[in-house]
Amino acid sequence: MSAPIRVLLADDHRIVREGLKQVLADAPEIEIAAEATSGAEALAAVQASGGPPALHVVLLDIAMPEGDGLDVLQALRKGWPMLPVLMLSTYPERQYAVRCIRLGAAGYLNKGADPDDMIAAVRKVAAGGRYITPATAEQLAGALDRDRARVGHEALSHREYQVFRLLTTGHNVTEIGARLQLAPNTVSTYRARILEKTGTRNDVELALYAERHARGDPAA
Incomplete structure (x- = not known):
């Protein structure tokens, strides 16, 4: 069996964390290594782990207390540039996906995403790829076209x-x-x-x- 994909799950709602853990439990190679309920806790957990290779993916909620998710994303990209961050949100992709990708996220997922998509996203970013849905790819292309006249x-x-x-x-x-x-x-x-x-x-x-x-x- 291959080495587990060790994930930090950062979300301030316990019911959401439990639901995500249940979804990821269907993939035996994915392991929840730590949990955080705020932005500060997420950064502390990564610091305690030392980042990669002890930790492989951060699942990070956008709306976090004690540190906005986008600020935490930027701090993670600065401190641990090789650690993939997969952003989670209840907001539609059109509101945040492009902004998250531009700030360095390895992918963006709505919390209501299909469980198979959730697992596929974790696997892909853990392997060094980016998880971008067709809708997000289209938004990125449009955003590039608009960059000259924002x-x-x-x-x-x-x-x-x-x-x-x-x-x-x-x-x-x-x-x-x-x-x-x-x-x-x-x-x-x-x-x-x-x-x-x-x-x-x-x-x-x-x-x-x-x-x-x-x-x-x-x-x-």
């Missing part, structure tokens, strides 16, 4: 996009500052840039903009 939410920096996502899910400036460890006036500056880049005037218009593009914009 507009709206596509023009947002990584940090601006984090603030954008939190604003449009009902968080206020103070809450966003606490979550991202930023001063409220810094968040307000990001908010002003976001309104300018999206052509909106206030949080209500911004929420409507986000809803419109979440439904229909493949590059969101």
Whole structure:
């Protein structure tokens, strides 16, 4: 029997972790080496393991407390560039897949993905490949075409996009500052840039903009 694929499973919802473990249990060569319930725990677990070769894949939720999943992804890419990170989310691919791949993720999976696809994704990234669905591949191609003239939410920096996502899910400036460890006036500056880049005037218009593009914009 070949050596096991050792996986770190990072998700703050226990029921999700248990479901993922049940799915991966169908592949005898995949082993859950560690679990984390926050971004900080995920980084600590990788640090404790020493990364590869003791750990082969990180399954990382995007919406994590104590460290946004995208920030954790960037930290992992910087500290352990040879450790594949497979992003997990309840968000549709069109909202996050391209952004995750651009930040260095080895793949993007919706938590509702078919179990066989989940197992195939872990196997592929553990072997050094990338797991990109046809839908994500199409979005990547479209994104490349638009790179010369980025507009709206596509023009947002990584940090601006984090603030954008939190604003449009009902968080206020103070809450966003606490979550991202930023001063409220810094968040307000990001908010002003976001309104300018999206052509909106206030949080209500911004929420409507986000809803419109979440439904229909493949590059969101």
